Amino acid sequence: MLVNSNNDHQPNCEFAEETVSYLYGELSEPQKAEFRTHLENCSACAGEVQNFASLQSSIRKWKAEEFDRLSTPAIEIPYHTAEKTFGSFSWFDGLWNSFSRGFVPVGALAALVVGLVLGSFFLFSSADNDYVAGTNKVPEVNKTNTVNVPVNNLKENIPSNDLQTGENDLVEKEKPRLAKSEETKSPAAQNNSTGKKINPVKASANSAANRNQTEKAVTPEVKNPKTDKNKNLPVYGNVPRLNNLPEEAEDDDLRLADLLDEIDAD
């Protein structure tokens, strides 16, 4: 039953806000009891509650008639399009977030990394070029531990019979290199090839000598500045001397001399 109400005044009651809570049954039992007691003494709130209850009933009837009978829509989610890009979406989104949050630090870091890589590349490239140009820089060690030994000039200091008989493994092994101007083998390999044992200390000296000779390796375009200090050393043509390191040159003399003595002894 609906009754036309002329009660338009707003209750200035402290319980006004609790009207809706009471209407929708969201008061606790003690609060509900207290509000009911208040309604008995406050006509404004009582009128509000009555009007609101009537309106609430109308709204619920309308909902029941027009909405409750409607079926829930079948929501279609485009999963298939998400699958194509979802994997990339997450990393892309992360990248975009990084970009949007701080392009400067990310860009700076990327530039730094690129600069380091390029700098390293050019640095190593220039190192090789500098050696070739004769700047006395130590070249890279050949990965295969091969040594370019100018063998032909060794004949001056090595007894020829050794060369002929091949007793000297070092020389024998170097013979093919005479033609090829290439490799030397490790002392162990030399030992195994002929059965002749080489003193490991002297073998290391041998390899060291080879290394030193490597340092003085011949390249056609390299010029060999001869100095007084080095005049006793065998001349290998255009071999750069380590003029800046006289002590090493002296060590070279000693080692080479020891090697030659050993060869003579054998």
Place this chain on the structure above:
Amino acid sequence: MLKDLTDEQLVELAVSENAEAFGEIVNRWERKIFALCYGMLSREDEARDAAQETFISAFKNLSGFRGDAKVSSWLHRIAVNQCLTKKRRSKTRSETFLDEEKNEEDKYFVAPANQSPAKQFEQGEKSKRVRQALNSLPPELRQVIVMKEFEEMTFQEISDTLNIPLSTVKSRVYTALKQMRMKLERIPLEIV
């Protein structure tokens, strides 16, 4: 089991591993979001479109969900925006409020068969006016009434979803009911 996960966990799962985990969120909220859209728009076809667009928009922006709000709040916000957008487009197409109501009434109202014609007419008129009164409310007041009556949410749930104080929710419901009552009382109904 997806059913054991919270809404926020489902979103996280959908973003990181399995997009179809979002389907569980759809199952949980599709009816309520549809109810919200219907209460806001009062038209079934527009409500269905708005609900569909709400979930598609939410799915597309899953990675943008920061987790600082509830998933329900996020979905409601998207749904209300979709409804307001549709309302604006309806107005720009020069569809009048009365025309909408007339079409809505003719299309959808079905009175119970056991009612007398007079009763049916009365009920039809009442429903029409209730719908008119609801549509006349500002969006923020209409939303809380719809969430209370259509989604059947508690005041605390509305407060959490809209991220507004509980007292504000109660105040808005009180104000909305008063405005609706005043609009309905313009044409008094007196039954003896």
